[in-house]
Amino acid sequence: MQHPLSLYNTLTRSKAPFQPLHAPFVGVYLCGPTVYNEAHIGNARGPVVFDVLTRYLRHLGYTVRYVRNITDVGHLEGDTDEGDDKIGKIARARQVEPMQVAEGYANLYHRHMEVLGCLPPDIEPRASGHITEQVEMIQQIIDNGFGYESNGSVYFDVPAYNAAGRHYGKLSNRVVEELLSGSRDNLAGQEEKRSPLDFALWKKADERHLMRWPSPWSDGFPGWHLECSAMSRKYLGTEFDIHGGGLDLMFPHHECEIAQSQACNHPTNEAQVWMHNNMITVNGQKMSKSLGNFITISQLFEGSNTTLAQPYSPMTARFFLLQAHYRSTVDITDEGLQAARKGYRKLMNGLRLLEKLVLPADVERAPDTEKGDAELRKLVADCYTGLNDDLNTARAIASLFNLLRKLNGFAANLATLATVSAVAVEEATTAYHTLVVDVLGLVDEPRANTEDLLRLTLEFYQEAKATKAYDKVDQIRAALKAQGIVVKDTKAGVDWAYSEE
Protein backbone atom coordinates (compact mmCIF):
# COMPACT_ATOMS: atom_id res chain seq x y z
CA MET A 1 0.00 0.00 0.00
CA GLN A 2 1.64 3.20 1.14
CA HIS A 3 5.40 3.30 1.03
CA PRO A 4 7.09 4.52 4.15
CA LEU A 5 7.94 8.18 4.21
CA SER A 6 11.60 8.84 3.54
CA LEU A 7 13.22 12.14 4.38
CA TYR A 8 16.56 13.61 3.47
CA ASN A 9 18.60 14.32 6.56
CA THR A 10 21.22 17.03 6.25
CA LEU A 11 23.04 15.55 9.21
CA THR A 12 23.66 12.25 7.43
CA ARG A 13 23.49 13.61 3.89
CA SER A 14 21.19 10.80 2.95
CA LYS A 15 17.58 9.81 2.62
CA ALA A 16 16.21 7.39 5.16
CA PRO A 17 12.80 6.06 6.19
CA PHE A 18 11.33 8.34 8.82
CA GLN A 19 11.26 6.69 12.23
CA PRO A 20 9.74 8.81 14.99
CA LEU A 21 11.55 8.64 18.31
CA HIS A 22 8.30 8.17 20.19
CA ALA A 23 5.61 7.12 17.74
CA PRO A 24 2.86 8.05 17.30
CA PHE A 25 4.14 11.39 18.55
CA VAL A 26 6.25 13.54 16.27
CA GLY A 27 7.96 16.77 17.22
CA VAL A 28 8.69 19.30 14.49
CA TYR A 29 10.52 22.59 15.00
CA LEU A 30 10.86 25.24 12.33
CA CYS A 31 12.95 28.37 12.61
CA GLY A 32 10.41 31.12 12.30
CA PRO A 33 10.56 34.74 11.25
CA THR A 34 12.53 37.61 12.65
CA VAL A 35 9.95 40.31 13.14
CA TYR A 36 11.84 43.49 12.46
CA ASN A 37 10.65 43.89 8.88
CA GLU A 38 8.21 42.41 6.44
CA ALA A 39 8.79 38.90 5.19
CA HIS A 40 9.68 38.41 1.53
CA ILE A 41 8.54 35.51 -0.62
CA GLY A 42 11.70 33.59 0.18
CA ASN A 43 10.62 33.58 3.80
CA ALA A 44 7.34 31.97 2.79
CA ARG A 45 8.89 28.84 1.36
CA GLY A 46 9.92 27.20 4.61
CA PRO A 47 6.56 27.65 6.32
CA VAL A 48 4.73 26.31 3.26
CA VAL A 49 7.01 23.30 2.89
CA PHE A 50 6.90 22.40 6.56
CA ASP A 51 3.18 23.01 6.67
CA VAL A 52 2.81 20.30 4.05
CA LEU A 53 5.17 18.09 6.02
CA THR A 54 3.16 18.41 9.23
CA ARG A 55 -0.10 17.99 7.34
CA TYR A 56 1.21 14.85 5.71
CA LEU A 57 2.55 13.43 8.96
CA ARG A 58 -0.87 13.95 10.49
CA HIS A 59 -2.47 12.37 7.46
CA LEU A 60 -0.25 9.35 8.03
CA GLY A 61 -1.68 9.10 11.52
CA TYR A 62 1.02 10.73 13.63
CA THR A 63 0.24 13.11 16.44
CA VAL A 64 2.37 16.09 15.57
CA ARG A 65 3.48 18.90 17.79
CA TYR A 66 4.60 21.66 15.46
CA VAL A 67 6.62 24.48 16.98
CA ARG A 68 7.60 27.58 15.05
CA ASN A 69 9.26 30.40 16.91
CA ILE A 70 9.17 34.14 16.55
CA THR A 71 12.48 35.91 16.92
CA ASP A 72 11.95 39.25 18.55
CA VAL A 73 15.10 39.98 20.49
CA GLY A 74 18.51 41.50 19.95
CA HIS A 75 19.05 41.68 16.26
CA LEU A 76 22.14 43.54 15.37
CA GLU A 77 22.67 45.41 12.16
CA GLY A 78 24.89 43.33 9.94
CA ASP A 79 26.22 46.11 7.80
CA THR A 80 26.96 48.85 10.29
CA ASP A 81 28.68 46.94 13.07
CA GLU A 82 27.25 49.43 15.48
CA GLY A 83 25.81 46.84 17.77
CA ASP A 84 22.39 48.32 17.38
CA ASP A 85 19.42 46.11 17.71
CA LYS A 86 17.14 46.31 14.74
CA ILE A 87 13.86 46.30 16.51
CA GLY A 88 15.13 48.94 18.88
CA LYS A 89 16.41 51.03 16.02
CA ILE A 90 13.12 50.97 14.18
CA ALA A 91 11.30 51.63 17.42
CA ARG A 92 13.32 54.75 18.06
CA ALA A 93 12.78 55.97 14.54
CA ARG A 94 9.04 55.57 14.89
CA GLN A 95 8.70 56.62 18.50
CA VAL A 96 7.06 53.37 19.51
CA GLU A 97 7.73 50.59 21.94
CA PRO A 98 10.13 47.96 20.56
CA MET A 99 7.63 45.25 21.30
CA GLN A 100 5.07 47.22 19.29
CA VAL A 101 7.28 46.96 16.22
CA ALA A 102 7.77 43.25 16.71
CA GLU A 103 4.09 42.74 17.35
CA GLY A 104 3.08 44.61 14.21
CA TYR A 105 5.28 42.51 11.98
CA ALA A 106 4.27 39.33 13.76
CA ASN A 107 0.62 40.12 13.12
CA LEU A 108 1.31 40.79 9.45
CA TYR A 109 3.22 37.53 9.24
CA HIS A 110 0.31 35.67 10.75
CA ARG A 111 -2.11 37.14 8.23
CA HIS A 112 0.18 36.14 5.39
CA MET A 113 0.65 32.62 6.72
CA GLU A 114 -3.08 32.18 7.10
CA VAL A 115 -3.93 33.15 3.54
CA LEU A 116 -1.04 31.03 2.29
CA GLY A 117 -2.86 28.11 3.85
CA CYS A 118 -0.30 27.43 6.55
CA LEU A 119 -1.93 26.01 9.63
CA PRO A 120 -0.85 27.82 12.77
CA PRO A 121 1.87 26.04 14.73
CA ASP A 122 0.77 24.27 17.87
CA ILE A 123 3.18 26.39 19.85
CA GLU A 124 4.67 29.67 18.69
CA PRO A 125 7.19 30.64 21.32
CA ARG A 126 8.82 34.06 21.31
CA ALA A 127 12.45 34.50 22.15
CA SER A 128 11.58 37.45 24.37
CA GLY A 129 9.31 35.25 26.43
CA HIS A 130 11.98 32.64 27.08
CA ILE A 131 14.88 34.60 28.47
CA THR A 132 14.89 32.53 31.65
CA GLU A 133 15.25 29.29 29.73
CA GLN A 134 18.04 30.76 27.67
CA VAL A 135 19.91 32.05 30.70
CA GLU A 136 19.64 28.63 32.28
CA MET A 137 21.02 26.98 29.17
CA ILE A 138 23.94 29.38 29.09
CA GLN A 139 24.71 28.55 32.70
CA GLN A 140 24.75 24.85 31.87
CA ILE A 141 27.09 25.41 28.96
CA ILE A 142 29.45 27.45 31.14
CA ASP A 143 29.31 24.82 33.89
CA ASN A 144 30.17 22.13 31.39
CA GLY A 145 33.22 24.07 30.30
CA PHE A 146 32.04 25.11 26.87
CA GLY A 147 31.26 28.74 27.51
CA TYR A 148 33.01 31.68 29.12
CA GLU A 149 32.12 35.15 30.26
CA SER A 150 33.99 38.07 28.83
CA ASN A 151 33.23 41.65 29.70
CA GLY A 152 29.61 40.91 30.53
CA SER A 153 29.05 38.85 27.41
CA VAL A 154 29.17 35.09 27.21
CA TYR A 155 30.66 33.18 24.31
CA PHE A 156 30.55 29.61 23.22
CA ASP A 157 34.02 28.08 23.26
CA VAL A 158 34.21 26.34 19.92
CA PRO A 159 37.83 25.08 20.24
CA ALA A 160 37.10 23.58 23.66
CA TYR A 161 33.96 21.96 22.33
CA ASN A 162 35.77 20.58 19.36
CA ALA A 163 38.68 19.35 21.47
CA ALA A 164 36.12 17.34 23.41
CA GLY A 165 35.40 15.48 20.19
CA ARG A 166 31.98 17.01 19.56
CA HIS A 167 32.68 17.90 15.93
CA TYR A 168 31.66 21.47 15.47
CA GLY A 169 30.77 21.70 11.78
CA LYS A 170 29.30 18.26 11.37
CA LEU A 171 25.98 19.53 10.06
CA SER A 172 27.34 21.90 7.44
CA ASN A 173 30.36 19.74 6.68
CA ARG A 174 32.85 22.31 7.82
CA VAL A 175 36.24 21.71 9.32
CA VAL A 176 37.29 23.93 12.20
CA GLU A 177 40.86 24.27 10.94
CA GLU A 178 39.66 25.51 7.58
CA LEU A 179 37.22 27.89 9.18
CA LEU A 180 40.06 29.27 11.27
CA SER A 181 42.43 29.68 8.34
CA GLY A 182 39.79 31.48 6.37
CA SER A 183 38.88 33.83 9.17
CA ARG A 184 39.45 37.53 9.11
CA ASP A 185 41.00 38.74 12.29
CA ASN A 186 40.12 42.36 12.67
CA LEU A 187 36.39 42.30 13.03
CA ALA A 188 34.64 44.53 15.47
CA GLY A 189 33.88 42.94 18.82
CA GLN A 190 36.33 40.11 18.26
CA GLU A 191 38.61 41.11 21.10
CA GLU A 192 36.20 39.70 23.67
CA LYS A 193 36.44 36.26 22.11
CA ARG A 194 39.13 33.70 22.67
CA SER A 195 38.68 32.33 19.17
CA PRO A 196 37.13 33.94 16.11
CA LEU A 197 34.98 30.85 15.79
CA ASP A 198 33.33 31.47 19.14
CA PHE A 199 29.80 32.79 18.99
CA ALA A 200 27.74 34.81 21.41
CA LEU A 201 25.44 33.15 23.92
CA TRP A 202 24.75 36.40 25.74
CA LYS A 203 25.55 39.92 24.68
CA LYS A 204 25.95 42.78 27.08
CA ALA A 205 23.76 45.66 26.01
CA ASP A 206 25.12 49.14 25.80
CA GLU A 207 22.98 52.12 26.69
CA ARG A 208 21.52 52.31 23.18
CA HIS A 209 19.85 48.95 23.31
CA LEU A 210 16.18 49.28 24.07
CA MET A 211 15.54 45.57 24.43
CA ARG A 212 17.47 44.15 27.34
CA TRP A 213 17.06 41.69 30.15
CA PRO A 214 18.92 41.05 33.38
CA SER A 215 21.23 38.05 33.64
CA PRO A 216 24.03 36.85 35.93
CA TRP A 217 26.53 38.37 33.53
CA SER A 218 25.05 41.68 32.49
CA ASP A 219 21.96 43.47 31.36
CA GLY A 220 21.77 42.33 27.80
CA PHE A 221 20.16 39.98 25.38
CA PRO A 222 20.61 36.38 24.31
CA GLY A 223 22.68 35.33 21.32
CA TRP A 224 20.67 34.63 18.24
CA HIS A 225 21.35 30.91 18.03
CA LEU A 226 20.32 30.22 21.57
CA GLU A 227 16.59 30.78 21.45
CA CYS A 228 15.90 27.87 19.11
CA SER A 229 17.93 25.45 21.22
CA ALA A 230 16.27 26.58 24.43
CA MET A 231 12.72 26.73 23.12
CA SER A 232 12.80 23.52 21.12
CA ARG A 233 14.15 21.77 24.21
CA LYS A 234 11.42 23.23 26.36
CA TYR A 235 8.52 22.26 24.14
CA LEU A 236 9.79 19.20 22.27
CA GLY A 237 12.29 17.68 24.65
CA THR A 238 16.04 17.26 24.62
CA GLU A 239 15.84 15.33 21.39
CA PHE A 240 12.99 15.51 18.93
CA ASP A 241 12.22 14.31 15.44
CA ILE A 242 12.53 17.00 12.82
CA HIS A 243 14.15 20.42 12.77
CA GLY A 244 13.56 22.50 9.67
CA GLY A 245 14.75 25.75 8.21
CA GLY A 246 16.15 27.45 5.15
CA LEU A 247 19.44 26.31 3.69
CA ASP A 248 20.92 29.67 4.60
CA LEU A 249 20.41 28.82 8.26
CA MET A 250 22.43 25.63 8.10
CA PHE A 251 25.60 27.52 8.86
CA PRO A 252 26.17 29.01 11.28
CA HIS A 253 22.74 29.05 12.91
CA HIS A 254 21.88 25.37 12.98
CA GLU A 255 25.47 24.36 13.50
CA CYS A 256 25.51 26.51 16.61
CA GLU A 257 22.18 25.13 17.75
CA ILE A 258 23.59 21.62 17.66
CA ALA A 259 26.70 22.75 19.50
CA GLN A 260 24.59 24.34 22.22
CA SER A 261 22.40 21.28 22.59
CA GLN A 262 25.52 19.12 22.79
CA ALA A 263 27.21 21.39 25.29
CA CYS A 264 24.41 21.66 27.83
CA ASN A 265 23.05 18.90 30.06
CA HIS A 266 21.54 15.87 28.32
CA PRO A 267 23.57 16.39 25.14
CA THR A 268 21.88 15.63 21.85
CA ASN A 269 21.93 16.72 18.23
CA GLU A 270 18.71 18.51 19.14
CA ALA A 271 16.81 16.81 16.34
CA GLN A 272 17.12 13.42 14.77
CA VAL A 273 16.42 14.72 11.28
CA TRP A 274 17.56 18.11 10.04
CA MET A 275 15.76 19.33 6.94
CA HIS A 276 16.64 22.35 4.84
CA ASN A 277 14.58 23.96 2.15
CA ASN A 278 16.44 25.60 -0.71
CA MET A 279 16.33 29.25 -1.62
CA ILE A 280 14.34 31.35 -4.02
CA THR A 281 15.74 33.38 -6.87
CA VAL A 282 14.03 36.07 -8.91
CA ASN A 283 14.60 35.93 -12.65
CA GLY A 284 17.60 33.74 -11.97
CA GLN A 285 19.20 36.06 -9.48
CA LYS A 286 19.18 36.02 -5.76
CA MET A 287 16.82 38.36 -4.05
CA SER A 288 18.58 41.43 -2.77
CA LYS A 289 17.75 45.02 -2.16
CA SER A 290 20.70 46.21 -4.23
CA LEU A 291 19.52 44.30 -7.29
CA GLY A 292 16.06 45.73 -6.81
CA ASN A 293 14.40 42.34 -7.13
CA PHE A 294 13.33 42.03 -3.54
CA ILE A 295 9.67 40.96 -3.46
CA THR A 296 7.73 41.08 -0.23
CA ILE A 297 4.76 38.85 0.35
CA SER A 298 2.44 41.86 0.25
CA GLN A 299 3.89 42.97 -3.06
CA LEU A 300 3.29 39.53 -4.52
CA PHE A 301 -0.35 39.56 -3.44
CA GLU A 302 -0.82 43.12 -4.67
CA GLY A 303 1.30 42.87 -7.79
CA SER A 304 3.11 45.99 -6.65
CA ASN A 305 6.57 45.05 -7.82
CA THR A 306 8.16 45.72 -11.17
CA THR A 307 9.03 42.04 -11.60
CA LEU A 308 5.35 41.19 -11.54
CA ALA A 309 2.90 41.98 -14.30
CA GLN A 310 -0.05 41.45 -11.98
CA PRO A 311 -1.04 40.36 -8.50
CA TYR A 312 -0.79 36.67 -7.66
CA SER A 313 -3.08 35.12 -5.11
CA PRO A 314 -1.77 33.35 -2.04
CA MET A 315 -2.93 29.98 -3.31
CA THR A 316 -1.18 30.58 -6.61
CA ALA A 317 1.98 31.29 -4.65
CA ARG A 318 1.52 28.15 -2.57
CA PHE A 319 0.96 26.00 -5.64
CA PHE A 320 3.94 27.61 -7.32
CA LEU A 321 6.20 26.78 -4.39
CA LEU A 322 4.93 23.23 -4.13
CA GLN A 323 5.43 22.58 -7.82
CA ALA A 324 9.13 22.41 -7.10
CA HIS A 325 10.86 20.00 -4.75
CA TYR A 326 11.78 21.74 -1.52
CA ARG A 327 15.49 20.99 -1.90
CA SER A 328 15.74 22.65 -5.31
CA THR A 329 16.11 26.34 -5.82
CA VAL A 330 13.00 27.79 -7.32
CA ASP A 331 13.07 30.73 -9.68
CA ILE A 332 10.33 33.31 -9.51
CA THR A 333 9.33 34.76 -12.83
CA ASP A 334 6.14 36.34 -14.01
CA GLU A 335 5.75 33.60 -16.62
CA GLY A 336 6.23 30.93 -14.02
CA LEU A 337 3.61 32.45 -11.75
CA GLN A 338 1.12 32.74 -14.60
CA ALA A 339 1.62 29.09 -15.43
CA ALA A 340 1.20 28.22 -11.77
CA ARG A 341 -2.05 30.15 -11.54
CA LYS A 342 -3.55 28.19 -14.40
CA GLY A 343 -2.32 24.92 -13.03
CA TYR A 344 -3.75 25.73 -9.63
CA ARG A 345 -7.15 26.54 -11.13
CA LYS A 346 -7.12 23.30 -13.06
CA LEU A 347 -6.59 21.43 -9.82
CA MET A 348 -9.45 23.39 -8.21
CA ASN A 349 -11.80 22.64 -11.09
CA GLY A 350 -11.04 19.01 -10.39
CA LEU A 351 -12.32 19.36 -6.84
CA ARG A 352 -15.66 20.55 -8.11
CA LEU A 353 -16.42 17.52 -10.24
CA LEU A 354 -15.64 14.81 -7.70
CA GLU A 355 -19.16 14.25 -6.43
CA LYS A 356 -20.52 14.20 -9.96
CA LEU A 357 -18.66 11.01 -10.78
CA VAL A 358 -21.60 8.65 -10.45
CA LEU A 359 -22.56 6.03 -12.99
CA PRO A 360 -25.91 6.99 -14.59
CA ALA A 361 -28.77 4.75 -13.44
CA ASP A 362 -29.51 3.58 -16.96
CA VAL A 363 -25.97 2.35 -17.59
CA GLU A 364 -24.98 -1.09 -16.50
CA ARG A 365 -21.62 -1.56 -14.84
CA ALA A 366 -19.21 -3.93 -16.56
CA PRO A 367 -19.12 -7.37 -14.95
CA ASP A 368 -15.36 -7.23 -14.54
CA THR A 369 -13.84 -3.92 -13.46
CA GLU A 370 -10.55 -5.35 -12.27
CA LYS A 371 -8.45 -3.79 -15.01
CA GLY A 372 -10.04 -0.37 -14.70
CA ASP A 373 -9.80 -0.47 -10.92
CA ALA A 374 -6.13 -1.39 -11.00
CA GLU A 375 -5.39 1.48 -13.36
CA LEU A 376 -7.22 3.92 -11.13
CA ARG A 377 -5.52 2.66 -7.99
CA LYS A 378 -2.12 2.95 -9.65
CA LEU A 379 -2.80 6.62 -10.35
CA VAL A 380 -3.67 7.18 -6.70
CA ALA A 381 -0.67 5.22 -5.44
CA ASP A 382 1.65 7.33 -7.62
CA CYS A 383 0.59 10.44 -5.72
CA TYR A 384 1.71 8.87 -2.47
CA THR A 385 4.94 7.63 -4.00
CA GLY A 386 5.90 11.21 -4.69
CA LEU A 387 5.11 12.46 -1.21
CA ASN A 388 6.85 9.53 0.42
CA ASP A 389 10.01 10.22 -1.51
CA ASP A 390 11.35 13.04 0.62
CA LEU A 391 8.14 15.02 0.39
CA ASN A 392 8.45 15.44 -3.36
CA THR A 393 5.41 17.64 -3.86
CA ALA A 394 6.41 18.26 -7.47
CA ARG A 395 6.01 14.58 -8.24
CA ALA A 396 2.88 14.35 -6.16
CA ILE A 397 1.30 17.22 -8.06
CA ALA A 398 2.32 15.72 -11.40
CA SER A 399 0.66 12.47 -10.33
CA LEU A 400 -2.43 14.34 -9.21
CA PHE A 401 -2.71 15.84 -12.68
CA ASN A 402 -2.49 12.36 -14.14
CA LEU A 403 -5.25 11.24 -11.82
CA LEU A 404 -7.23 14.34 -12.66
CA ARG A 405 -7.00 13.63 -16.39
CA LYS A 406 -8.58 10.27 -15.73
CA LEU A 407 -11.31 11.79 -13.56
CA ASN A 408 -11.98 14.51 -16.11
CA GLY A 409 -12.37 11.79 -18.71
CA PHE A 410 -15.03 10.14 -16.58
CA ALA A 411 -16.79 13.45 -16.04
CA ALA A 412 -16.90 14.14 -19.78
CA ASN A 413 -18.66 10.85 -20.34
CA LEU A 414 -20.20 9.41 -17.19
CA ALA A 415 -21.06 6.17 -18.95
CA THR A 416 -17.35 5.32 -19.00
CA LEU A 417 -17.58 4.89 -15.23
CA ALA A 418 -18.99 1.46 -16.08
CA THR A 419 -15.40 0.24 -16.51
CA VAL A 420 -14.54 0.81 -12.84
CA SER A 421 -16.12 -0.16 -9.56
CA ALA A 422 -17.90 2.35 -7.37
CA VAL A 423 -15.46 1.56 -4.59
CA ALA A 424 -12.42 2.38 -6.72
CA VAL A 425 -14.00 5.67 -7.82
CA GLU A 426 -14.75 6.54 -4.22
CA GLU A 427 -11.15 5.78 -3.28
CA ALA A 428 -9.84 7.92 -6.10
CA THR A 429 -12.06 10.92 -5.46
CA THR A 430 -11.40 10.77 -1.73
CA ALA A 431 -7.66 10.57 -2.32
CA TYR A 432 -7.77 13.49 -4.73
CA HIS A 433 -9.68 15.66 -2.31
CA THR A 434 -7.61 14.64 0.68
CA LEU A 435 -4.28 15.15 -1.01
CA VAL A 436 -5.15 18.46 -2.63
CA VAL A 437 -7.03 20.05 0.25
CA ASP A 438 -5.82 18.40 3.44
CA VAL A 439 -2.23 17.53 2.61
CA LEU A 440 -1.11 20.09 0.06
CA GLY A 441 -3.39 22.64 1.68
CA LEU A 442 -4.67 23.98 -1.64
CA VAL A 443 -8.17 25.30 -1.25
CA ASP A 444 -10.54 27.03 -3.60
CA GLU A 445 -10.04 30.74 -3.63
CA PRO A 446 -13.29 32.47 -4.43
CA ARG A 447 -12.64 34.45 -7.56
CA ALA A 448 -16.12 35.69 -8.28
CA ASN A 449 -17.15 39.02 -6.88
CA THR A 450 -20.43 38.64 -5.03
CA GLU A 451 -21.58 42.20 -5.66
CA ASP A 452 -20.94 41.86 -9.37
CA LEU A 453 -22.89 38.63 -9.52
CA LEU A 454 -25.71 40.29 -7.62
CA ARG A 455 -25.75 43.19 -10.03
CA LEU A 456 -25.96 40.76 -12.92
CA THR A 457 -28.82 38.94 -11.25
CA LEU A 458 -30.68 42.21 -10.79
CA GLU A 459 -30.31 42.95 -14.48
CA PHE A 460 -32.03 39.66 -15.27
CA TYR A 461 -34.62 40.57 -12.67
CA GLN A 462 -35.35 43.86 -14.38
CA GLU A 463 -35.52 42.17 -17.75
CA ALA A 464 -37.97 39.62 -16.42
CA LYS A 465 -40.10 42.40 -14.98
CA ALA A 466 -40.05 44.36 -18.21
CA THR A 467 -41.34 41.35 -20.12
CA LYS A 468 -43.85 40.58 -17.36
CA ALA A 469 -42.29 37.16 -16.85
CA TYR A 470 -43.49 37.12 -13.27
CA ASP A 471 -42.67 33.48 -12.65
CA LYS A 472 -39.02 34.33 -13.29
CA VAL A 473 -39.29 37.47 -11.18
CA ASP A 474 -40.62 35.45 -8.26
CA GLN A 475 -37.96 32.83 -8.77
CA ILE A 476 -35.17 35.39 -8.57
CA ARG A 477 -36.69 37.04 -5.50
CA ALA A 478 -37.02 33.70 -3.75
CA ALA A 479 -33.48 32.63 -4.60
CA LEU A 480 -31.99 35.86 -3.35
CA LYS A 481 -34.12 35.80 -0.24
CA ALA A 482 -32.72 32.38 0.53
CA GLN A 483 -29.30 34.06 0.50
CA GLY A 484 -30.48 36.76 2.89
CA ILE A 485 -30.86 39.34 0.15
CA VAL A 486 -34.03 41.26 -0.61
CA VAL A 487 -34.71 43.00 -3.89
CA LYS A 488 -35.92 46.57 -3.61
CA ASP A 489 -37.98 48.06 -6.42
CA THR A 490 -37.67 51.79 -5.98
CA LYS A 491 -38.56 54.73 -8.17
CA ALA A 492 -34.84 55.22 -8.75
CA GLY A 493 -34.49 51.69 -10.00
CA VAL A 494 -33.76 48.25 -8.70
CA ASP A 495 -31.49 47.83 -5.73
CA TRP A 496 -30.82 45.25 -3.06
CA ALA A 497 -30.40 45.16 0.68
CA TYR A 498 -29.59 42.60 3.33
CA SER A 499 -32.74 41.02 4.66
CA GLU A 500 -33.39 42.16 8.20
CA GLU A 501 -35.31 39.06 9.08
Place this chain on the structure above:
RNA sequence: GGUGACGUGACCGAGUGGCUAGGUAGAGGUCUGCAAAACCUCCUACAGCGGUUCGAAUCCGCUCGUCACCUCCA
Protein backbone atom coordinates in the same frame (compact mmCIF):
# COMPACT_ATOMS: atom_id res chain seq x y z
C1' G B 1 39.61 30.18 -2.12
C1' G B 2 36.30 26.62 1.17
C1' U B 3 31.44 23.95 1.61
C1' G B 4 27.03 22.53 -0.72
C1' A B 5 23.57 22.64 -4.71
C1' C B 6 22.88 22.87 -9.93
C1' G B 7 22.82 23.65 -15.59
C1' U B 8 16.54 19.31 -18.73
C1' G B 9 12.37 20.87 -24.64
C1' A B 10 9.38 28.07 -25.94
C1' C B 11 8.91 28.89 -20.15
C1' C B 12 8.58 26.56 -15.25
C1' G B 13 9.90 21.98 -13.26
C1' A B 14 10.29 16.18 -11.77
C1' G B 15 13.43 12.29 -12.90
C1' U B 16 20.04 8.99 -10.84
C1' G B 17 21.56 3.50 -15.93
C1' G B 18 17.12 0.80 -20.17
C1' C B 19 10.35 1.87 -19.02
C1' U B 20 4.94 8.59 -20.34
C1' A B 21 7.01 13.05 -15.57
C1' G B 22 3.68 17.09 -14.91
C1' G B 23 2.06 22.29 -15.54
C1' U B 24 2.06 26.56 -18.91
C1' A B 25 2.59 28.11 -24.03
C1' G B 26 2.01 26.36 -29.34
C1' A B 27 -0.34 23.07 -33.50
C1' G B 28 -4.38 19.76 -35.06
C1' G B 29 -8.93 17.24 -33.69
C1' U B 30 -13.62 15.83 -30.68
C1' C B 31 -17.54 18.37 -28.25
C1' U B 32 -20.21 23.11 -28.78
C1' G B 33 -25.32 28.18 -31.44
C1' C B 34 -20.57 30.96 -30.16
C1' A B 35 -17.12 30.32 -26.46
C1' A B 36 -14.98 28.15 -22.21
C1' A B 37 -13.79 23.81 -19.71
C1' A B 38 -12.68 18.86 -20.67
C1' C B 39 -10.81 14.86 -23.65
C1' C B 40 -7.56 12.81 -27.86
C1' U B 41 -3.12 13.61 -30.96
C1' C B 42 1.45 16.30 -31.99
C1' C B 43 5.84 19.37 -30.62
C1' U B 44 10.15 13.98 -27.47
C1' A B 45 14.78 17.94 -24.31
C1' C B 46 18.67 16.76 -20.97
C1' A B 47 25.31 23.04 -21.06
C1' G B 48 29.91 21.46 -24.08
C1' C B 49 33.72 17.79 -24.89
C1' G B 50 35.66 13.07 -23.76
C1' G B 51 35.25 8.32 -21.10
C1' U B 52 32.84 3.76 -18.66
C1' U B 53 28.69 0.50 -20.37
C1' C B 54 25.17 -3.94 -24.55
C1' G B 55 22.75 0.73 -23.17
C1' A B 56 23.56 7.38 -19.84
C1' A B 57 19.86 13.16 -18.84
C1' U B 58 21.21 9.62 -14.99
C1' C B 59 28.14 7.02 -13.50
C1' C B 60 33.51 9.20 -14.17
C1' G B 61 36.87 13.26 -15.97
C1' C B 62 37.67 18.01 -17.99
C1' U B 63 35.70 22.81 -19.74
C1' C B 64 32.10 26.68 -19.49
C1' G B 65 28.18 28.81 -16.67
C1' U B 66 24.58 29.64 -12.44
C1' C B 67 23.02 29.81 -7.24
C1' A B 68 23.50 29.66 -1.87
C1' C B 69 26.36 29.79 2.57
C1' C B 70 31.32 31.03 4.39
C1' U B 71 33.72 32.31 11.49
C1' C B 72 31.09 39.89 13.07
C1' C B 73 25.80 40.02 12.89
C1' A B 74 20.94 38.41 11.43
